[in-house]
Amino acid sequence: MSLLEVNDLQVSFVTRMGTNKAVDGISFSVEIGKITAIIGESGSGKSVACYSMLGLIPQPPGRIDGGQALFEGQDLLQMSEAQLREIRGRDIAMIFQDPMTCLNPFMTIGKQLVEPLLYHKDVSKEQAKRRAIELLEEVGIRDPEDTFDNFPHQFSGGMRQRVMIAMALINEPKLLIADEPTTALDVTIQAQILKLIAELQTKRDIGVIFISHDLAVVADIADQIIVMQQGKVVEGGDSQHIFHNAEHPYTQKLLSAIPADSKQPMEDETEPLIQVRKLCTWFEQGKNKKPVKAVNDVSFDINRGEVLGLVGESGSGKSTIGRSILRLVPITSGQVSFDETDVTQLQGGNLKNFRRRMQMIFQDPFASLNPRMTVFDTLAEPLLLHGIANRKTVASGVLKLMDDVGLARNFVRKYPHEFSGGQRQRIAIGRALATSPEFVVADEPVSALDVTIQAQILDLMQDLGKEYGLTMLFVSHDLAVVRHLADRILVLYKGEIVEQGTGEDLFERPQQDYTRQLLQSIPGRALLS
Amino acid sequence: MTTDVISDITEAEQGSSLWHDAWLRLRKNKMALFGGITLLLFVIIAILTPLIAPYSYETQNLDLGATPPSAAHWLGTDIFGRDLLTQVMYGGRISLAVGFVATSVALVIGITWGAIAGYVGGRVDAVMMRLVDILYALPFMIFIVLLMVVFGRNVLLLFLAIGAVEWLTMARIMRSQVQQLRQQEFVEAAISLGLPPHTIIRRHLIPNALGPIIVYTTLTIPSVMLLEAFLSFLGLGIQPPQTSWGLLISYGAETMEEFPWLLIFPGLALTLTLFSLNFLGDGLRDALDVRRSKD
Numbered sequence: 001m002s003l004l005e006v007n008d009l010q011v012s013f014v015t016r017m018g019t020n021k022a023v024d025g026i027s028f029s030v031e032i033g034k035i036t037a038i039i040g041e042s043g044s045g046k047s048v049a050c051y052s053m054l055g056l057i058p059q060p061p062g063r064i065d066g067g068q069a070l071f072e073g074q075d076l077l078q079m080s081e082a083q084l085r086e087i088r089g090r091d092i093a094m095i096f097q098d099p100m101t102c103l104n105p106f107m108t109i110g111k112q113l114v115e116p117l118l119y120h121k122d123v124s125k126e127q128a129k130r131r132a133i134e135l136l137e138e139v140g141i142r143d144p145e146d147t148f149d150n151f152p153h154q155f156s157g158g159m160r161q162r163v164m165i166a167m168a169l170i171n172e173p174k175l176l177i178a179d180e181p182t183t184a185l186d187v188t189i190q191a192q193i194l195k196l197i198a199e200l201q202t203k204r205d206i207g208v209i210f211i212s213h214d215l216a217v218v219a220d221i222a223d224q225i226i227v228m229q230q231g232k233v234v235e236g237g238d239s240q241h242i243f244h245n246a247e248h249p250y251t252q253k254l255l256s257a258i259p260a261d262s263k264q265p266m267e268d269e270t271e272p273l274i275q276v277r278k279l280c281t282w283f284e285q286g287k288n289k290k291p292v293k294a295v296n297d298v299s300f301d302i303n304r305g306e307v308l309g310l311v312g313e314s315g316s317g318k319s320t321i322g323r324s325i326l327r328l329v330p331i332t333s334g335q336v337s338f339d340e341t342d343v344t345q346l347q348g349g350n351l352k353n354f355r356r357r358m359q360m361i362f363q364d365p366f367a368s369l370n371p372r373m374t375v376f377d378t379l380a381e382p383l384l385l386h387g388i389a390n391r392k393t394v395a396s397g398v399l400k401l402m403d404d405v406g407l408a409r410n411f412v413r414k415y416p417h418e419f420s421g422g423q424r425q426r427i428a429i430g431r432a433l434a435t436s437p438e439f440v441v442a443d444e445p446v447s448a449l450d451v452t453i454q455a456q457i458l459d460l461m462q463d464l465g466k467e468y469g470l471t472m473l474f475v476s477h478d479l480a481v482v483r484h485l486a487d488r489i490l491v492l493y494k495g496e497i498v499e500q501g502t503g504e505d506l507f508e509r510p511q512q513d514y515t516r517q518l519l520q521s522i523p524g525r526a527l528l529s
Numbered sequence: 530m531t532t533d534v535i536s537d538i539t540e541a542e543q544g545s546s547l548w549h550d551a552w553l554r555l556r557k558n559k560m561a562l563f564g565g566i567t568l569l570l571f572v573i574i575a576i577l578t579p580l581i582a583p584y585s586y587e588t589q590n591l592d593l594g595a596t597p598p599s600a601a602h603w604l605g606t607d608i609f610g611r612d613l614l615t616q617v618m619y620g621g622r623i624s625l626a627v628g629f630v631a632t633s634v635a636l637v638i639g640i641t642w643g644a645i646a647g648y649v650g651g652r653v654d655a656v657m658m659r660l661v662d663i664l665y666a667l668p669f670m671i672f673i674v675l676l677m678v679v680f681g682r683n684v685l686l687l688f689l690a691i692g693a694v695e696w697l698t699m700a701r702i703m704r705s706q707v708q709q710l711r712q713q714e715f716v717e718a719a720i721s722l723g724l725p726p727h728t729i730i731r732r733h734l735i736p737n738a739l740g741p742i743i744v745y746t747t748l749t750i751p752s753v754m755l756l757e758a759f760l761s762f763l764g765l766g767i768q769p770p771q772t773s774w775g776l777l778i779s780y781g782a783e784t785m786e787e788f789p790w791l792l793i794f795p796g797l798a799l800t801l802t803l804f805s806l807n808f809l810g811d812g813l814r815d816a817l818d819v820r821r822s823k824d
Contacts, residue, residue: 326721355723368714372736372819374546381732382722413546415819431718 002029002070003175003207004053009067009077011045011052014060022048024231025067030175035201035208037218037239039254040228041450042421046211049228050177053077054092055084071175090120093168095161097180102164103152109163110148117170135166139196157314158189162196169200176201179211186313186477191521194221213450216258216480216524219243227251257455258524259484263307265502272301273439273471274325279334281317281324294320296495297334302439307465307472309486309503311479311518317495318475319363322441325473326360327351338439356386359432361461363444365424369416375402375427376412382434401430404467406460422453429460433468440465441473446481458485480522483507491515547736551816561812564805571802575622584612586619587770595788605790607780613791616772617798623773624799627688627757628750634692635749639699640742644730646700647707658704661697669694677765687766691753702745706738740814747810751803774799 011023023045030036040046051057053069053076069076071092076084088094096102104112113132117123123131129148136144139162152160161181168176178197182190198221201208212218218225219239226236227250235248246252279298282291295317302308312318323329325336327343336343338358346354362368369378379398383389389397399409405426416424425445432440442461446454462485465472476482482489483503491499491506491514499512510516555561574581583603590610598605604613646657676690710716711734719729758775760766767773774795781792 323717328717328721352723352725355721358721360718360721362714362718364714368718370715370719370733370737372547372817373732374550377546381719381724385722385724413550417820428718431722435722 003032003072004030004209005068005070006049006053007068007070009049009052009069010065011048011057012063012065014063021231022062023052026226026228026231026233028226028233028236030207030209031224032174032207033201033205034223035198035210035218035221036224036226037210037212037222038226038228039212039215039218041213041452043230044228045231046228047179050179050209050211054088054094054177055079055081056088086120089116089173090171091173092175092177093171093173095164095168095176095178095181098184103160105152108149108151109155110150113163113167113170116167120171132166132170135170136163138200139163139166139169140192141166156189157185158192161185161189161193165193165196165200169204172204173206175207175209177209177211180213181210182217183212183214187479187521187523188313188517190217190523194523197221214523215242215254215451216522219524227254253452257451259455259458259480261484263483263485263487263503265487265504270304270306273304273339274302274473275335275337276300276321276325277335277337279321279324279336280332281320281329282332291332293495295324295331298492298495298497300490300497300500302471302473304438304471305469306488307474307486309482309489310473310475310492311477311482311489312492313477315494316492318477318492319443321492322360322443322473322475326358326441327355328360352386356382356435357437358439358441359435359437361425361429361432361440361442361445364448365421365428366416366448368428369424369431371416374413374415375407378416378427379430379434382431386435388435397434401434404433404464405430420453421449422457425449425453425457426460429457429464433464436468437470439471439473441475443475444477445474447476447478454481461485478522479506479518491518547817547819550819551813554816555812558812558816560808561816564808564810564812567801567805568809571621571798571805572625574618575625578618578622582615582618584615586611586615586772595784595791597788597790604794605788607791608784608788613794616777617774617795620772620774620777620795621798623684623767623771624754624757624775625802626684627691627773628754628802630688631691631695631753631757632746632750634689635695635699635753636742636746637696638692639696640703640735642696643700643703644707644734644738647704648711648726648730648734650708654704658701661700664694665697673760673765682765682768684767687757687760691756691760695749695753699742699745699749702741703738706741707734710734710737736817739817743810743814743817747806750806751799754799754802 006029007027008025009023009027010021010025013020013022026049028036038046038049048057052062052064064077067077071087076087079087103109110129110132113135114125114128117128117131118125133144133148136148141147141159141162152163155163181197182193185193194217197208197210210218210222222239224237225239225242227234227242227248229250235242235246235251242251243255246255277299279295280293281295282293284291298321300308310318310321320329324331327346331344338354341354343354376398379401380394383394383397384391398412402409402412407423407426407430411419416427419427445461446457449457458481464470474482474486483506486503488502489500489506490497491512493514499506499510499515506515507519510519588611590606593606593610595608596602596606602612602614604617606612607616642657642661646654672694673690676686680686716729716733719733755775757766757773758779761768761773761776762779767776777795778792778799781795785792
């Protein structure tokens with residue numbers, strides 16, 4: 001008997017706009033000791049399917065229309081809320097995407113860990129604490145005795161996710177549901193968490209459902225893969241089969257979205273457009289503390305027409321370098337020259353003129369667009385500001401930008417919240433290109449997007465880069481993405497450049513340990529070679 | 530299709546889609562529309578009062594005394610035999626003017642002050658906000674008395690004095706809003722486009738901070754009107770025979786057992802204004818929040 005057997009599960013959401021079938025008759029099973037991955041883009045119903053089994057979707061607007069979810073032979077869908085509460089957290093546990101929002105910031109992690117144990121099992125407080133410390137050690141938290149009474153903000157993102165995993169495992173569940181557990185993490189941390197989940201699963205012999213939008217992430221750990229699109233299972237089976245003999249076009253599209261190739265570096269050398277010399281950007285932390293050396297003594301050139309990749313984990317200072325060049329953060333010392341002008345000293349009109357020539361594309365398209373401005377206003381603003389268009393010609397200027405970034409013209413009066421993440425990022429790209437800049441800093445422009453959308457946006461950026469003759473600084477934590485786009489790559493670690501070279505150099509002949517570590521963290525490495 | 534879109538853009542007021550769209554949405558909100566129309570009606574009546582008032586507001590008729598509503602005096606008369614309808618109309622002039630002028634003063638100073646402090650931050654912020662703290666600590670009554678002593682008693686000064694006190698809270702609300710908003714990437718994007726700070730504040734920060742400001746404004750207007758009544762009662766504001774709703778209500782309250790209409794009608798006028806303000810305020814807040822709208 002399977003641990004969990006889902007038959008023809010149907011869930012819909014009833015809104016004023018009509019009924020939306022979020023899960024449209026899916027069936028799958030999860031075996032003890034196996035990892036089942038559910039893959040699909042946002043809105044494909046992958047999370048709704050799992051949440052609805054546990055009674056975790058609000059009803060209404062949610063509605064379970066039919067089907068069965070047999071957990072050890074008992075139908076979860078027929079259970080009362082009281083019965084489900086017994087099962088949740090004891091037999092079936094969950095890990096969520098964002099470990100910060102899922103931990104209570106006002107409770108020590110120790111208290112939060114012990115809570116489910118005391119609720120579900122008849123143990124004393126001392127026993128519970130001992131158990132929790134053992135688990136923290138097992139998930140790789142250093143000095144669990146000392147950190148037991150720490151608050152969530154005292155941990156890094158990866159460590160918080162480990163705490164979440166410990167919390168999920170504390171009642172020794174038989175089934176673990178992990179909903180995009182690594183999406184908010186850096187690649188290196190992601191690799192560690194994936195390894196941890198796989199190890200724990202083998203050791204404890206439990207079933208795991210791993211929900212993700214990215215096939216590559218689950219490539220190394222999944223035994224079985226289910227691909228969902230628009231509420232339906234389009235393909236499912238053994239993971240080797242999915243990776244090598246995928247039949248459904250959507251699965252093939254997901255596979256091809258994994259950036260696998262190195263860009264051929266530029267053939268002819270051009271003169272440098274940007275010259276960064278001994279750049280230091282430190283952040284003060286109050287009077288008696290040492291400043292954080294976010295960027296420390298960094299020098300490099302970016303040649304005209306080149307795409308320079310900047311890779312490193314969070315806190316490596318890669319975003320700060322981009323922002324320092326654009327004068328968005330004050331630098332501590334050093335020189336940044338753009339077209340042979342030192343930009344660190346520019347003021348007033350000169351600075352404004354210089355801002356026209358260099359632009360930025362931000363990571364989070366949900367935060368980088370003013371929620372109260374329509375697409376038209378957002379795109380018209382730079383055109384009018386820099387006198388590129390006047391009130392009469394601005395409409396055609398805006399429409400040309402929309403054409404360039406592949407947005408339908410009749411979206412022009414809509415507000416950002418009415419768009420998907422990919423569309424928003426297109427708007428943000430359009431805004432950055434409005435002034436016809438020569439240089440663009442792209443700060444993790446695709447890491448907030450689904451993989452299939454990522455591929456589209458990367459293609460768009462590549463095309464527009466050529467069309468506009470852009471020089472680009474492409475900042476990312478994801479080596480595979482950078483290799484796909486960049487002529488040359490700098491590897492950054494703790495504010496300093498540790499290695500540089502073409503994509504091929506770094507992938508074939510990495511010189512530094514840190515670069516090797518980054519390479520090993522790329523999800524789905526096996527698929528690339 | 531294409532030409533439609535273009536003409537659609539050029540027709541609309543460019544650069545202010547937010548206000549245009551907000552107006553379209555507000556028009557659909559019946560309660561807000563009712564509130565707006567009522568307020569507008571009150572304002573028009575207040576402006577036209579000297580022309581349309583049925584009686585003089587100062588002429589007393591002691592023989593008549595207090596009478597209940599009748600055909601000659603729709604809302605009755607007060608203990609001095611003055612027509613209550615006339616009194617309420619003249620009172621509305623003062624109350625509405627105090628409410629709107631003082632609140633506008635508070636809005637303009639408070640939003641500007643708070644936005645600058647929140648946006649610039651650092652030492653400027655510290656100095657600006659300490660000044661606000663000092664003014665908070667200053668006893669309000671002494672402040673007003675001081676103003677009256679120095680500049681003489683004057684209705685306009687009263688407006689300014691109340692406004693000058695009410696802006697403090699407005700500035701604090703605005704500052705905290707702006708501090709949150711300026712962390713967002715769209716502000717950074719605006720900086721990297723080369724927009725000057727005042728444009729960033731005006732176009733990117735203030736519209737996103739309006740929700741709480743509008744709610745607080747609808748709370749400020751009535752409290753300002755009551756403040757005026759309080760000051761007038763102490764002899765610092767409006768003096769008889771001039772009157773205001775606040776004053777009428779406080780006199781009415783004294784005689785409510787014998788002559789209840791003296792309390793009921795001014796009270797009704799004030800209540801209706803406050804209701805209308807709340808409906809309009811809520812409607813405005815929703816209309817400006819683009820995410821709330823379904824269309």
